[in-house]
């Protein structure tokens with residue numbers, strides 16, 4: 001079973017490649033926590049690096065996974081550059097649950113958070129140059145049930161950034177806001193959100209052409225930016241910046257429909 005957490009498709013694309021090569025099913029993390037996975041002999045976790053660590057939502061969901069202590073567990077971190085402490089954090093968390101992380105690696109991909117800093121993630125396609133080679137290596141290693149870790153040395157800065165105050169500040173900085181003038185209530189963001197944290201409100205608001213419903217973002221945002229990058233009206237904004245269509249990013253092998261979670 002390959003379990004992924006993905007806002008803009010990097011993790012989904014990689015999870016799918018691995019799953020296909022290993023003939024394993026794939027499942028979003030938010031669904032995996034409500035399944036009993038103790039019969040699974042091989043578990044892959046594919047999640048991004050946020051602020052040099054594990055996304056807060058992933059950290060909250062991992063302890064809810066029901067896994068077999070004998071399972072071969074591996075992790076792959078697709079990141080813009082630095083996985084930071086994210087694998088250290090996973091290893092510690094699994095150990096606390098009586099589980100062992102056998103193998104880990106990172107893959108460099110475009111940084112979807114560039115949009116928050118007025119940069120274009122689509123300008124980072126060069127990061128895919130080593131994508132296929134790294135993926136082949138990971139798949140071969142996991143097929144052989146290798147025990148190896150390829151992660152950076154533990155970082156004090158990454159640890160400090162995961163302190164509750166810093167994390168709260170980060171979540172505030174990256175918090176998406178729905179621009180009510182632009183939103184048409186189509187509900188795409190609600191189906192993309194890996195936290196199921198968006199609803200299209202029942203409340204109707206008047207418009208010059210009639211009335212419309214609006215997307216409402218709930219309290220469980222983990223700042224994955226999936227809604228920002230997927231909104232067809234560019235109605236989800238961060239940092240007070242308008243979202244530009246040409247800066248919206250999705251992994252090139254992933255379609256919007258692939259990111260839509262089933263209800």
Ligand SMILES: Cc1cc2nc3c(=O)[nH]c(=O)nc-3n(C[C@H](O)[C@H](O)[C@H](O)COP(=O)(O)O)c2cc1C
Nearest residue numbers: 006007008009010011050051052079080081082112
């Ligand atoms: C809030 C946030 C923080 C991020 N922090 C980092 C980071 O510290 N290091 C890094 O290499 N990439 C960072 N990224 C980039 C993501 O790890 C990368 O784009 C990832 O592949 C996104 O996966 P997804 O497309 O499956 O959502 C960050 C992205 C977001 C949204």
Ligand code: SF4
Nearest residue numbers: 183184186187189231
């Ligand atoms: S995807 Fe955009 S337009 Fe559609 S409901 Fe969400 S914010 Fe509104």
Ligand code: SF4
Nearest residue numbers: 193221222224225227
């Ligand atoms: S509300 Fe948007 S940014 Fe927050 S978790 Fe959901 S999709 Fe990601």
